[in-house]
Structures are given as structure tokens and as C-alpha cells.
């Protein structure tokens with residue numbers, strides 16, 4: 001395996017590129033003396049500049065002169081050396097470095113990243129798309145449209161009668177972008193209306209879809225454990241593939257209250273950033289899918305550790321894949337998904353054409369699955385000249401309040 005000499009592997013440059021081709025992204029570019037460059041996604045929706053500064057001001061200077069091949073040592077250096085461990089900003093910054101280094105190592109070895117991880121475990125990566133509508137019937141129409149596009153797994157999010165907004169309902173028919181304003185949009189939430197409506201949506205959806213389509217739903221942290229148990233039970237007749245983020249997961253033990261009432265599979269973890277956030281959930285088999293990602297959970301190096309722990313407890317991966325995770329993350333995730341033995345499903349929210357033009361890539365969608373490419377590395381590049389035409393544009397995620405004004409979980 002040709003990996004270059006130590007001299008060629010020496011890091012000579014590390015820089016952050018913040019751009020906004022359709023939405024904001026932060027990308028780390030690492031250059032080596034041998035001329036091989038690697039890139040990593042370090043995008044944290046609504047807090048992008050915090051990660052950009054963490055990298056530019058505190059990490060990049062320390063990378064110069066390091067051996068790009070020492071991925072594990074650099075990961076430990078950045079994790080333990082920070083002293084202030086964990087958290088989304090720190091772990092997204094570490095992820096950007098880690099992903100770029102794996103990209104370099106695979107390029108120097110002249111192989112696609114999944115080969116370097118251990119080779120192919122499957123010939124395709126099952127993905128789920130996002131059908132959403134202003135109301136129940138519109139959502140069912142969108143679900144049928146996604147079936148016609150070839151999706152075999154479809155997440156349904158719908159407007160809720162009596163509510164102006166609900167999570168996951170897009171103003172666009174294909175793209176969903178929640179970070180819409182420079183300051184958080186305030187949205188109103190009513191759990192009782194939602195709990196009365198959601199089972200009707202899935203009764204209608206299962207009847208329209210038949211038994212062979214995987215149906216998924218994202219509760220987006222909005223219920224208490226008991227409310228989530230009630231919803232999970234009500235959805236059992238419709239055999240969901242998973243009910244995601246039913247309740248905030250800082251208290252991992254809370255999922256026991258849900259688990260004891262319902263067999264609806266549970267998926268959690270897109271907001272997690274280390275193995276410690278999910279250890280109890282996995283070890284106590286309180287979830288079925290772990291949603292941690294390359295970009296927010298410390299890169300390939302740490303995500304492998306989470307997936308290996310999960311494999312001991314029959315928990316499968318179901319990585320987050322929204323538009324605010326760049327094509328660099330998606331490309332890397334697909335190599336990971338192609339290798340990881342306990343794969344479950346990959347979320348796939350399509351990026352806009354502007355985004356895809358700035359991040360050329362070799363992965364492709366076909367018949368409800370994504371296929372990573374065979375080019376060396378993770379298969380995604382960054383057109384910096386084009387990226388410069390889309391300067392960073394401050395945007396934040398919404399917040400949610402209950403009808404009495406109580407600040408709630410968005």
C-alpha cells in the first residue's frame with residue numbers, strides 16, 4: 001500500500017473555507033508536502049463561525065508540520081489536548097480534521113475510503129428521502145412522488161391542523177432548509193394537536209403505501225417520555241421503520257420509559273457528538289438506530305468506535321444526512337456506510353444544484369439507494385473559486401414556543 005514517505009505526508013497547509021451555495025458550509029482543507037490535499041466537513045448549522053474560528057484560530061496552526069498519516073494520534077491530540085472536551089463545536093472541528101486526513105490517507109494509498117476501512121459489506125446504501133406536506137393529503141401525495149422517484153424508505157412530516165408550522169415541512173417541494181433567518185424564527189408548537197393528528201397520518205400513509213415501503217417519522221425532540229410512549233404505541237399498527245428523536249436525550253435513562261410501552265423502533269443521535277452521549281442508550285438497548293454522523297461526532301475515527309459499540313448490542317447505524325451536512329460529509333458517510341457491518345439506513349436530503357456545483361462528487365442515487373464512487377479518497381472535492389462566489393450568509397435555526405409562550409424544543 002503506497003502511502004507516501006513521512007516527508008510527503010508532512011502537513012504544509014490547513015485552511016477553512018466558509019461558503020453559502022444555497023446554504024452555509026464550513027470546509028477544512030489540509031495540504032501536504034507531497035501535494036496530496038484532503039477536505040473535511042465542519043458545518044454546524046446556525047453556529048458555523050464558532051467551528052470556523054475553533055479551527056482557524058486554535059487548531060490549524062498546530063497541524064502544520066504534523067504527519068498527515070498519524071490520524072489517530074492527531075485525533076487524540078485534538079481531543080485530549082483541548083482540555084475542554086466534547087461538545088458540538090469541538091467535535092465538529094475535530095471531525096473536519098479527521099475526515100480530511102482519512103481523505104489524504106486513502107488518496108495516498110490510491111484507494112476509495114471504504115477499502116481502507118475494511119472493504120465492502122454491501123453493494124448499495126439504502127437511503128430514506130423526505131416527503132412533507134402542508135396537510136395530510138398533501139403529504140400522502142408527496143410520499144407517492146418519492147415512491148415514483150424510486151425511494152423504498154420515506155420519512156413523512158406534515159403540517160398539523162391548527163398549527164401554523166410543524167418541523168420538517170418545507171416551503172420547497174424537494175429541498176428543506178430550516179435555518180431561514182439571521183435571527184431565530186419563533187414557531188408555535190402544540191403537543192396535544194400533534195398527538196391527535198400523527199396516528200391518522202400514518203394510518204392513511206400505510207394504507208396508501210402498502211406493506212413494502214419503509215415509513216419513518218421525526219418527532220424532533222418535542223415530547224415527554226410518556227407522550228412518546230403513547231405515540232409509539234399508537235403507531236404500532238403502521239409498522240414504522242423508526243420514530244426519531246421522540247424526546248430530548250440528555251437523560252438517556254428516560255428512553256426506558258418509552259421502551260417499556262412500545263415496540264415502535266427508536267432512532268436517536270443526530271445531536272450527539274461523542275460515544276458518551278449514547279453509551280447508556282446502546283448498552284441498555286434503549287434504541288434501535290444510532291444517528292451520529294461523521295461531521296458532528298468527531299469524524300470517521302470516532303464514528304467507527306460508536307458503530308462498533310452499537311454492533312455489540314444489535315443497534316444499527318442510521319446516520320443523519322440533512323442538507324446542513326455538506327456533500328463532503330455525505331460522501332464520507334457513504335464510504336462508512338458501505339463498510340460498517342451493522343448498517344441500518346442513511347438519511348438523504350438532496351442538496352441544491354449550487355451546492356453540488358461547489359462540491360463535485362462521485363456518489364450517485366439509483367433505485368432508492370446511494371452508491372459511493374471508486375475514486376481514491378471520499379470522492380468529494382471543493383471548487384474554491386466557485387465557493388468564493390457564495391460568501392457566508394448568517395442564518396439560524398428556529399425556536400419553538402408552546403401556545404402559552406413557554407420556550408420548547410424545536
Ligand SMILES: O=C(O)[C@@H](O)[C@@H](O)[C@H](O)[C@H](O)CO
Nearest residue numbers: 045178218270321322324347
Ligand atoms: O432528521 C433530520 O434530518 C432533522 O432532524 C434535521 O433536518 C435537523 O433539523 C437539521 O439538521 C438541523 O440543522
Ligand SMILES: [Mg+2]
Nearest residue numbers: 218244245270
Ligand atoms: Mg432529525
